[in-house]
Amino acid sequence: MSSVDAQIVALHAQIASCETQLQRLRDQLFEAESHRDISSGAATGQTPLSLVNVAPSSHPTETSEGFSHQEKGQKVAKIWPLDKHEYRRYGRQLIMSEIGLTGQLRLRSxxxxxxxxxxxxxxxxxxxxxxxxxxxxxxxxxxxxxxxxxxxxxxxxxxxxxxxxxxxxxxxxxxxxxxxxxxxxxxxxxxxxxxxxxxxxxxxxxxxxxxxxxxxxxxxxxxxxxxxxxxxxxxxxxxxxxxxxxxxxxxxxxxxxxxxxxxxxxxxxxxxxxxxxxxxxxxxxxxxxxxxxxxxxxxxxxxxxxxxxxxxxxxxxxxxxxxxxxxxxxxxxxxxxxxxxxxxxxxxxxxxxxxxxxxxGAVSPIDALAATERVSVVEYSRLYNSSDAAMNTQPSIKEHILVDVREKVQFELGNLEGSINIPYSAICRSSATASTDPLSQPPSEDGWVAQLRNLAEDRPIYVVCRLGNDSQLAVGKMKELGLDGGGTRWIGDIRDGLRAWRKRIDPDFPEY
Incomplete structure (x- = not known):
């Protein structure tokens, strides 16, 4: 007999021994549960569930010597690997070869x-x-x-x-x-x-x-x-x-x-x-x-x-x-x-x-502007409300420009009346070198650079965004493009953005 054949025989014997031991443990468990149920039934006057309609097993028990049939008339409760409700609950995946009984037992454990x-x-x-x-x-x-x-x-x-x-x-x-x-x-x-x-x-x-x-x-x-x-x-x-x-x-x-x-x-x-x-x-x-x-x-x-x-x-x-x-x-x-x-x-x-x-790396709150380049929502609300009154009587007169640098999809969700939308992404794409000569500058998105440059120098530009971060960067980019006229035009942002506006000024402003 070769060493491989000997190993196979030894493994078969080991498997048979383990299965015999497993069956003995099952028999002991069944006997213990039966005694418990009988005791419980005697106390309550009821027939134990484990002994009701239990048919003799039609399957022989495998031992190391082979199969030994159970004695005639012996009542044995079948111990299923899954509970009844598990067969019902997981039945659609149990019948798949990719899962099966082995896979379901692995999931359960x-x-x-x-x-x-x-x-x-x-x-x-x-x-x-x-x-x-x-x-x-x-x-x-x-x-x-x-x-x-x-x-x-x-x-x-x-x-x-x-x-x-x-x-x-x-x-x-x-x-x-x-x-x-x-x-x-x-x-x-x-x-x-x-x-x-x-x-x-x-x-x-x-x-x-x-x-x-x-x-x-x-x-x-x-x-x-x-x-x-x-x-x-x-x-x-x-x-x-x-x-x-x-x-x-x-x-x-x-x-x-x-x-x-x-x-x-x-x-x-x-x-x-x-x-x-x-x-x-x-x-x-x-x-x-x-x-x-x-x-x-x-x-x-x-x-x-x-x-x-x-x-x-x-x-x-x-x-x-x-x-x-x-x-x-x-x-x-x-x-x-x-x-x-x-x-x-x-x-x-x-x-x-x-x-x-x-x-x-932790992202710290952006602090890119000086205090003189920023206003609070309370300060801006005074200007905004007075400007609204002026616009109601004389629509052509505007004391300042409010630029909302959120993307268009957010701007459409809700915005301050009179603001214009210039997305921060468009501002970032603009070239600082091309802005020195408006006549030679290639057309930009919506012509926003030329539009702001042509404003009167005494009309300040306020920039707002959702949280007060992009607005600061946008102010820096606008000044880099020369839209402040060398310091003659004030450009700044509204601190903490529209989130602060909703919390402190207008609670009906959309929150998203």
Whole structure:
């Protein structure tokens, strides 16, 4: 007999022995439950449910010697791997070869952590709960706002001001009460990340800041956890499955981490949030659903298995086709997190020496103008109201010009009467060198440069935007273009923008 044949025989014998032991444990469990039910029935005068209509099993019991049939008339309760309600609830996915009984058991015994219960986390958590993931953890320190509701589908109007985690769990329990939900009412920090992550099998990054993404990825590498990361802005989204398979740092066979793909964070000033850039609900919903799908694939295949090469999935709602995939490289040989030369260690993370906010750069409020170049909304309201009175009696007379530098789509949502719209993007594109000679200057968008230059020099220009940041930069650009006439014309901005105008002057002004 060859060594391979001997190994096969030995494995068969080991399997048979394990199955015999498993059957003995099942018999002991059944006997114990029967005694409990009989005792319970005697006390209540009822027949135990485990002994009602229980037919003898038609299947023999496998032992190390083969199959031994059960004694005639013996009543044995069939122990099914899933509860009856689970067969009904998950039946449509159980009959798929990609899931089956094994996949469903893996889902039931798995634990998934969703970091961020917003536009990504809500649909992801909903579909994971619907699929029967055993434990779902939810981390988020925010409360529900009305502006969240168009895309964060687990929240509702009645739950505005409620903690997002509590709101989400309320919806998830109504969807699937058999899942265990674990709330974390806090923002993720380096001090708590490892302790929380260690309790879960798969991590979902549903956050919206670079600092959080690096922290989550580093934690997953240190704990050898697969990471499903997604992001969305405006009409576009992206998805990556990172650290899959989740092998130790230094093992080149492991999947790349977030630092492998993005070794350096983007410039802080270039990072645009959903509040500033906008987001279409179905776009972020699509990416969240895809996160749930990838998580289910990871769990049902087995955490340590990965047959798919790493890739970056890009989604653009208004492109045709809307999806395209970019192949990613394997782990970088000198990655600071997952290579053999990694400098991101557990000690560094827990000690706080890794400052992710500093690494990504914090965007400070813009302070680009001198105090003499700015006015408050209260100061401007006096001028605005007196100007309105003058305009009502003499429409041709205007004492000043108000320039709104928001994009046209925002300007149309609501604006101050008499203001003109010159988007900041158009102002940025204008050339300072071309502005010295109006006759030789190429036509600009809407001719705004010439329009402002031809104003009387004693007519000041006030600039306003949504928050008071773009307006400051626009003032600087206008002066760079020479529209202040060498200092003879006053150009300045309205501090804190239209948000302050709504809060302090006109509460009916649209909030968005």
């Amino acid at each position: 798995s634990a998934v952590l969703v970091v961020g219960v917003g536009g990504l986390g809500c649909p992801a958590a909903a579909y994971l709960a619907g699929a029967g993931v055993g434990t779902i953890g939810l981390i988020d320190g925010d409360t529900v706002e009305e502006s969240n509701l168009h895309r964060q589908i687990l929240h509702s109007t009645e739950r505005v001001d409620m903690a997002k985690v509590d709101s989400a769990i309320a919806s998830l329990k109504s969807l699937n009460p058999t899942v265990k939900y674990v709330p974390y009412h806090k923002r993720l920090t380096a001090e708590i990340a490892l302790d929380i992550f260690d309790q879960y099998d798969v991590i979902l990054d549903c956050t919206d800041t670079p600092a959080s993404r690096y922290l989550i990825s580093d934690s997953c590498v240190l704990l050898e956890k697969p990471l499903v990361s997604a992001s969305a802005l405006r009409t576009e989204g992206q998805l990556m499955v990172l650290n899959n398979p989740p092998l130790p740092a230094g093992n080149a066979q492991g999947g790349p981490c977030y630092r492998c793909v993005f070794p350096k964070p983007p410039p802080a000033a270039s990072v645009v949030s959903c509040g500033d850039g906008g987001i279409l609900g179905p776009v972020v919903g699509t990416m969240g659903v895809l996160q749930a799908l990838e998580t289910i694939k990871i769990i049902t295949k087995g955490i340590q298995r990965s047959s798919e090469p790493p890739s970056l999935l890009l989604f653009s709602a208004f492109s045709n086709p809307p999806f395209r995939s970019i192949r990613l490289r394997t782990r970088k040989a000198k990655c600071s997190a997952c290579s053999a030369q990694a400098t991101v260690t557990r000690e560094a993370l827990e000690s706080g020496s890794l400052d992710y906010v500093q690494f990504c």
